Ligand SMILES: Nc1ncnc2c1ncn2[C@@H]1O[C@H](COP(=O)(O)OP(=O)(O)O)[C@@H](O)[C@H]1O
């Protein structure tokens with residue numbers, strides 16, 4: 001990986017963030033007059049004017065945009081009209097719960113998805129391979145909310161083993177994590193399997209064995225490390241589905257995280273909170289992809305370097 | 311003298327969705343010490359599969375019958391553990407496309423060290439490992455070997471990569487090197503260099519080489535014997551001088567006739583008509599009969615047996631080309 005490659009990727013990431021922040025600003029301005037949202041359609045015109053002056057909404061749009069950017073840079077992300085406090089504070093309070101859910105799900109996804117995919121690839125076309133893929137398709141096609149409700153019916157209503165929602169104990173974590181892991185591990189197993197299959201048929205695997213390596217040695221030293229490289233690239237995609245799945249799953253299980261906050265804030269027209277969460281999601285995607293790009297460039301020497309033949 | 315490698319009635323079939331496909335159909339082959347044997351035939355003749363069978367590297371869906379012997383001992387070609395001991399230390403193989411034969415994300419050095427370590431039971435220090443790797447690279451004529459150790463395969467040319475692969479295969483000092491079209495993917499000048507290197511390996515190390523190639527010119531220059539394969543069978547084999555000066559099988563004749571010759575005023579090349587049939591669409595009788603200009607009625611019913619042109623030169627054909635005058639004279643004298 002050349003420094004130029006890294007610089008390119010970092011610049012692109014920063015530009016993307018700026019683009020996202022700007023888009024968020026524009027969309028929120030287009031979505032209507034915040035004064036009316038907050039004070040209501042039949043509010044006193046004087047109160048509306050006062051509100052607009054108070055929040056700078058009477059300024060030209062360009063000035064508002066610059067003001068918005070400068071506020072963001074200073075860490076002022078607006079006021080939650082609904083919770084009546086700093087919006088960032090409200091969001092940060094929910095962040096650990098979401099990170100917990102995503103972290104545990106991510107861990108199980110990797111622990112289940114990767115071995116399943118590797119195993120299926122190594123036993124390509126065997127009945128185990130076919131079963132793994134069948135389960136994976138099923139897991140992937142099942143919507144989170146359907147699986148979630150099904151689990152609640154089974155574990156909470158019928159067997160009364162687990163709480164239907166909320167958080168606090170590990171029992172609360174079981175069903176949300178299970179719901180999300182099923183879909184994520186299914187995708188991961190598929191990616192792992194195809195990455196492995198691709199690598200297993202590469203000529204260098206044959207060379208490794210011609211040198212005297214046994215099959216399992218060649219798999220360990222050449223196939224697994226090489227298959228891990230394309231897998232790294234899907235992590236960005238993975239984070240995206242994790243966030244999307246989290247919004248649904250948190251709502252189903254009343255999990256007090258960002259996903260649920262997003263849904264309730266949209267319903268309550270709590271624009272500052274929505275804005276922060278959208279930016280947070282976007283930035284975490286950009287950051288993940290930046291890390292993936294840099295990691296990829298580091299793992300694969302062919303990336304970002306010119307061929308120098310003799 | 312006992313041959314190094316011997317195949318007796320080797321048959322390889324592949325289990326496919328359409329049923330079993332016979333790809334190698336009864337190959338008898340012997341490779342002696344220090345010999346270079348050319349293996350020729352059009353694409354799809356089963357040359358690579360024959361080689362891979364000897365290495366114990368056939369795909370999982372392969373079904374092997376007959377026997378392969380190494381220095382008289384029957385090889386358990388399906389036993390990965392037993393074969394891995396032999397691979398690298400007794401038999402080694404190089405392949406067609408050197409740009410994809412090496413692991414693209416590991417340095418040349420790392421891959422060379424691996425080859426050295428596998429073939430040395432006792433642990434080697436980093437220093438010794440590096441010295442050995444540099445020696446190997448020098449042996450195969452890689453310039454500036456110190457810098458290559460840190461390079462990745464994509465940073466080297468195809469010819470250099472092929473040399474690196476050869477160096478890796480020499481790590482265990484094998485007695486037989488199977489070279490499956492080692493120069494097909496390379497530039498003409500580089501091709502000649504690699505062939506020269508192979509000849510050098512034979513003369514300096516006494517290594518036996520099986521050279522699979524499309525280039526009959528290279529065979530004429532480098533090989534002691536030539537084996538001609540068609541549709542999974544050997545149709546003719548013998549010393550290069552005899553087979554090329556007096557091909558008895560029409561297929562061998564066709565291969566030679568489709569070759570541009572410098573020493574001949576005859577400029578109209580005649581490619582063999584038709585194409586190689588797919589292994590699961592073989593007709594009864596001689597597999598070459600449908601494309602053969604000499605084919606007689608009997609060619610479509612029975613399979614010809616191997617017969618002697620002389621004690622070293624054999625072919626399998628019902629209506630062979632006659633022994634030509636040159637050869638008859640050579641015989642008489
Ligand atoms: N794993 C496999 N499954 C089915 N058929 C195969 C397999 N490997 C090789 N073959 C078939 O074997 C035939 C001979 O192949 P090969 O030995 O590569 O020919 P050559 O090296 O002479 O060009 C081809 O028709 C090919 O399709």
Ligand SMILES: [Mg+2]
Nearest residue numbers: 357358490491
């Ligand atoms: Mg081949």
